[in-house]
Amino acid sequence: MQLPKINIPKKYLKVGAWILGIIIVLSAISGTIAYSKREALLKSMVAKAIAKAERDYGLEVKIGEAGFSGLSTVHMTGISVVPKDRDTLTTISDLTIGVKLFPLLLGNVKLSQMMLEEGKIHLVFKDSLSNIDFILKRKKKDSTENKGKVELSEIASNLLNQILYKIPDDMEIKNLLLNVNDNDTAKLSFLTSSATINGGELQSTILVNGNEATWHVNGEVKPARKHFDVMIFADNKKVELPFLNNKLHAKLSFDTVRTVLKSADYSGNDFRMEGSWSVRNLLINHAKISANDIIVPDAKIDANVLIGANYVALDSSSTVFLKKAEIHPFLKYTLSPNKIYEVKLRAPEQDAQEVLNAFPQGLFESLEGLKVSGKVKYDLNFYLDSSQPDSVEFDSGLSPLDFKILKWGKIDLQKINKPFIYTPYEYGKPMRDIMIGPSNPNYTPLSEVSSNFKNAILTSEDPSFFSHKGFVQESIRKSFAVNFKEKRFVRGGSTISMQLVKNVFLSRNKTLARKAEEILIVWLIENNRLVTKNRMLEVYFNIIEMGQNVYGIGEATRHYFGKSPAELNIGEGIFLANIVPRPKIALYKFSGDGGLKGYMYNYFRYIGNIMARRGLTPPDTSGYGFYNVRLREGLRQYLLPDSATIDTNSFDNDEDPLPPVETQDESKTLFDRLFGGKKDTVARPSTNLDTIKTKKEIRQEKREERKREKELEKKRKEGN
Incomplete structure (x- = not known):
């Protein structure tokens, strides 16, 4: 279509030309004036910035000289920054900064170039003080100021832009030293001898602690396109983080780490970032994670991060790769109106051996060399609304498809199907070897164990064992709810199967790796029916700790009551089930006359009523045998007087095969207790434990107790 011709009178064209000319002349005059006054303007701006730093952050900033070295380039020398009453933070000998003019007119400060020579940054931490405390300071805001609520997506977008804007198109850094001093216990230095950005290509050399290591951070940086691809590596060795070793007694090293940001922009109302992160030969070592080095040869995550108005999420389109295995994670954290935590993991059907090979080296030490066939898939769903913790959702399942074990690893998971030697440990030391088989006179077949004990321990420890x-996913779900409400670890979800595997097959190290190994071995045994339920329970009854150097139901019944396991009455069965979580304090539950202390009565009623409702014992209003539990006459001489008190918590130790749950050391962190062993799978009533006198009395009573235990052990051996 041909547009119609527009005729503009010449007089209007002349007027327009005059107006445009005037604007150009005025702009030129303004530019000339501004250019001639720019040094004064710069001086004024520097003075305001120095005053603001001192007023708002308590920083003493000094600049020797400052002036323009180009149209939009500022050159400064003799720069120093010293926080009030703190060590010097920064000194820079020579700094040149250039900004882009057009973005500056729109209110955005984007760097075009940066050149720095001879700079030092000192980070000093002394107890609770540091020379970067000023970062935490906030300006006092007018209480009457009314600002609209800022969305997380907007904050994320602005923050990323501010970071990218400060990356110059051209950069040259020479000799920038970063020193870190943490309470004089961890001292580190990183000297960037050279770092350049030229045409989007980043090259750098960093000397760590003098000449201990040479790092490089190289790659491609294009901030205008919101894209970077950066890799960190070291010359002829791994990249190690010495600060972790000095401060946290942890080792972390790797060959290379690569970080890629592919794109970052709005998708509807959400801010989306797409990128990847990968690592080669990652090594991790910490006493709480594993007793050995854990090595991840090759790992990568292709990540899609979504940030909405009130949430942050890792989208399910993300993929984690471990060698040839893959898993799709979904993580979401909602901040308001209630905090909500969501986790979903989906590993599609894939080769079982490839999945096994993908696990980090050192994570499943006892299974190294295991060969399998078939396929597996995994799904996990977790949802917790902080306003309704009791409604937490949890579901997890590893599903086998034609799965078979072709070859055992370091251990034979079927070894408990025949007689074997069990070695219990206390305080990291082996106690004695116990034959779990007919050649041991204390060994008790399941058929010869009283149903009173069998039903009591299944009721209290693992009702759905068979x-x-x-x-037990419902037990794990309830544990999440209880622990979240208590804000500490007070309840776990271990089953008898897990307790058995932990004690028979694994070390006594309380680590994340051991817990993961325990879970996998339980899955292998249970899902492949390597051991029958009856045999598992029989072995469990014969290895369970039930007193000081007392192991198995056979030793326990003779030790406490002078009878065989088949002769236990309902009260004795409930008592022995009760001491399983804390076997070393069993004798403190008895009064001097050999009867149980009164506080135990409620427990008997609680467990007895559950057993009665399930048809495992007749209803009983007199305490389900509480008054019929009588300690063997020969043991009563070792009981403390009824008036004595003792700190029963002092008998808990990290090496107990079956750790307690009635009390917790609140000084321990969640990580310290998370993988600590057996916890109740059903709720227990509260009990009134013995109280504490003085530390001196406790030490004396513990010495007397150890003496009595030695005498008791000597008599027990003589009796055998």
Whole structure:
């Protein structure tokens, strides 16, 4: 279509030309004036910035000389920054900064170039003080100021832009030293001898602690396109983080780490960032994670991060790769109106051996060399609304498809199907070897164990033992709810299967790796029916700790009551089930006359009523045998007087095969207790434990107790 011709009168064209000319002349005059006054303007701006730093942050900033070296380039020398009453933070000998003019007119400060020579940054931490405390300071805001609520997506977008804007198109850094001094216990230095950005290509050389190591951060940086691809590596060795070793007694090293930002922009109302992160030969070592080095040869995550108005999420389109295995994670954290935590993991059907090979080296030490066939898939769903913790959702399942074990690893998971030697440990030391088989006179077949004890311990420890496949998801779900409400670890979800595997097959190290190994071995045994439920329970009854150097139901019944396991009455069965979580304090539950202390009565009623409702014992209003539990006459001489008190918590130790749950050391962190062993799978009533006198009395009573235990052990051996 041909546009119609527009005729503009010449007089209007002349007027327009005059107006445009005037604007150009005025702009030129303004530019000339501004250019001639720019040094004064710069001086004024520097003075305001120095005053603001001192007023708002308590920083003493000094600049020797400052002036323009180009149209939009500022050159400064003799720069120093010293926080009030703190060590010097920064000194820079020579700094040149250039900004882009057009973005500056729109209110955005984007660097075009940066050149720095001879700079030092000192980070000093002394107890609770540091020379970067000023970062935490905030300006006092007018209480009457009314600002609209800022969305997380907007904050994320602005923050990323501010970071990218400060990356110059051209950069040259020479000799920038970063020193870190943490309470004089961890001293580190990083000297960037050279770092350049030229045409988007980043090259750098960093000397760590003098000449201990030479690092490089190289790659491609294009801030205008919101894209970077950066890799960190070291010359002829791994990149190590010495600060972790000095401060946290942890080792972390790797060959290379690569970080890629592919794109970052709005998708509807959400801010989306797409990128990847990968690592080669990652090594991790910490006493709480594993007793050995854990090595991840090759790992990568392709990540899609979504940030909405009130949430941050890792989208399910993300993929984690471990060698040839893959898993799709979904993580979401909602901040308001209630904090909500969501986790979903989906590993599609894939080769089982490839999945096994993908696990980090050192994570499953006992299974190294295991060969399998078939396929597996995994799904996990977790949802917790902080306003309704009791409604937490949890579901986890590893599903086998034609799965078979072709070759055992370091241990034979079927070894408990025949007689074997069990070695219990206390305080990291082996106690004695116990034959779990007929050649041991204290060994008790399951058929010869009283149903009173069998039903009591299943009721208190693992009611669904014969129906579950190693795990009770409802128990785990309730544990999440209880622990979240208590804000500490007070309840776990271990089953008898897990306790058995932990004690028979694994070390006594309380680590994340051991817990993960325990879970996998339980799954292998239960889902492949390597051991029958009856045999598992029989072995469990014969290895369970039930007193000081007392192991198994056979030793326990003779030790406490002078009878065989088949002769236990309902009260004795409930008592022995009760001491399983804390076997070393069993004798403190008795009064001097050999009867149980009164506080135990409620426990008997609680467990007895549950057993009665399930048809495992007749209803009883007199305490389900509480008054019929009588300690063997020969043991009563070792009881403390009824008036004595003792700190029963002092008998808990990290090496107990079956750790307690009635009390917790609140000084321990969640990580310290998370993988500590057996916890109740059903709720227990509270009990009134013995109280504490003085530390001196406790030490004396403990010495007397150890003496009595030695005498008791000597008599027990003589009796055998």
